[in-house]
Amino acid sequence: MTARTSDIEKAADVLRAGGLVALPTETVYGLGANAEDPAAVARIFQVKGRPPSHPLIVHIAGAELLGDWVEDVPETARLLAERFWPGPLTLVLRRGRRVPLEATGGLETVAVRVPGHPVALALLSAFGGGVTAPSANRFGHVSPTTADHVRAEFGGAVDFVLDGGPCAVGVESTIVDATGQTPTVLRPGGVTREDLEALLGRPPAVHTTSRIRVPGQHPSHYAPRAxxxxxxxxxxxxxxxxxxxxxxxxxxxxxxxxxxxxxxxxxxxxxxxxxxxxxxxxxxxxxxxxxxxxxxxxxxxxxxxxxxxxxxxxxxxxxxxxxxx
CATH class of the missing domain: 3.40.50.11030 (Threonylcarbamoyl-AMP synthase, C-terminal domain)
Incomplete structure (x- = not known):
């Protein structure tokens, strides 16, 4: 499904005005705000009921923009970005000055990815900046994979829902800590461990708990009412x-x-x-x-x-x- 150009422009205007936009990605729907607007970012935590210490992922329009958002880009991070972006891979790197601490849970690292959904990419291009976007659901609840899931979850608490059809992958992105010499999977997701090994020539380390806080580490997460x-x-x-x-x-x-x-x-x-x-x-x-x-x-x-x-x-x-x- 392709969103209308008018809807994409409206969503971009909402972001510029400090509002919240639910946007489709290939993984799940995200609840997006202007990544450089601390007040808008704070609204994400309020609407979701998410603890402010839990960092968010910054979505950008292309791998060539990565250096605008992080302090430095190690060679392994460049390799991963070139191979898997756009796509369901998030890289954790040292925070650049454009990223407010409100978006990182107070950490000096930031999680960044380029989503592999044409509507999300069109929105990022039209907006012209980064968008923080955790999954568009109440904290700890089941993630949404359709626009109707978002509407059922939030009602009118979100300023605009950009419908891009059902998500193709259906689980969140793989999060990789790329700050050190050895890439480490902090959350498994749409890019598999085997995919990473094929590129790197060695198995990545896999840690589901880490000194770096990332989305999806809470003991109860992705949970239905039952x-x-x-x-x-x-x-x-x-x-x-x-x-x-x-x-x-x-x-x-x-x-x-x-x-x-x-x-x-x-x-x-x-x-x-x-x-x-x-x-x-x-x-x-x-x-x-x-x-x-x-x-x-x-x-x-x-x-x-x-x-x-x-x-x-x-x-x-x-x-x-x-x-x-």
Whole structure:
């Protein structure tokens, strides 16, 4: 889907005026503000209910602009940007002077990427600057992959929703710390560990906790209203049926090997056999089970290869301990 030029210009005007724009990317929809406007950036945290210590990602229109936003660009970062931008890769580098500390959670590092969605790129070009854009959902909730998800989440709290159709990747970008000699994956995402290894000639380090704070590290994240329970694939049906018998309204993400199995549950969503299709549909599946009134979701982790690593990461966070109400 291609947004109308008039909508892109309107969205750019909203950003210039200090407003918030929900914009499509290839990963998920983002909640965007002018990256150089501390007051606009602060509104993102307010609307999302996001702790101000959690840094945001700055989206830019092209790899050639990277040096405008960071203090220096190591050779490995240039290599990664040339290969994977535009696309679902975020690089963490030392903060340049254009980036306010409000956007970095007070850190001297900044996360930057060039999104691989034509509507997002058109908006960035029309706006002529950087846009901070975490996922367009309440903090800790399921990320949005359609404009309707954003509208359902925020109603009128966002100044403009730029509709670019469903997101093609469906899980957030891979975040790589490129400040040191060895690139380190801080969050798995749309660029796989295998993709990075093929480029670098060696496996990247993978740390899901780090001295550098980045998006998606909170123990409970990407979570639907329903509680998520993870079990081994062969136990999904039995666990779901037991919970249903105990009075839960159970939703099931049914693994591919068991899609023909009858399940006594409130709602069943068969998981695609393709990791790419599963990633693209994951957040929509969780939202659908919420919409159908489930209070418990039973799922299993995919094989943690390729995009399976990112899917497993999101499911673990969705099943993580939740803060007390």
């Amino acid at each position: 509680r998520v329970v993870l079990v081994e694939p062969e136990k999904v049906v039995a666990e779901a049926e037991l919970a249903q018998e105990l009075g839960h309204r159970v939703g099931v993400l049914l693994p591919p090997a068991f899609t023909d199995a009858p399940v006594n549950a409130h709602a069943v969503v068969p998981v695609p056999g393709s990791a790419a299709a599963y990633a693209r549909g994951l957040y929509g599946f969780l939202r659908e089970l919420d919409r159908r009134g489930c209070d418990l979701i039973v799922a299993s982790l995919p094989t943690e290869e390729g995009l399976g690593l990112a899917i497993a990461n999101r499911l673990r966070r969705a099943a993580g301990p939740r803060p007390a109400a």
